[in-house]
Amino acid sequence: MRTQVMRTEVQRLLQQVPFRPFVLALENGETVLIDHPENIAFEPAANGSGNGSADFYVISGGLRLFSTFGAVTSATLVDVPGVV
Numbered sequence: 001m002r003t004q005v006m007r008t009e010v011q012r013l014l015q016q017v018p019f020r021p022f023v024l025a026l027e028n029g030e031t032v033l034i035d036h037p038e039n040i041a042f043e044p045a046a047n048g049s050g051n052g053s054a055d056f057y058v059i060s061g062g063l064r065l066f067s068t069f070g071a072v073t074s075a076t077l078v079d080v081p082g083v084v
Contacts, residue, residue: 039058
């Protein structure tokens with residue numbers, strides 16, 4: 001259940017206009033900044049079916065991360081000065 005909820009939340013954050021950076025917190029205590037929508041890749045659920053991939057990849061700067069949405073404990077917007 002958490003996998004589907006987190007994948008849906010990440011999709012929602014990626015579709016915001018304008019895009020706003022967000023941080024994913026993982027079970028192991030690590031955090032991952034998604035500062036551009038192209039920094040994260042996963043197979044989304046088709047037509048809201050909930051059957052999308054549980055895995056995701058992050059490539060940002062020197063970071064290369066492969067994880068699952070089940071390991072994500074939260075997704076939080078980052079406050080960026082001058083962005084409302």
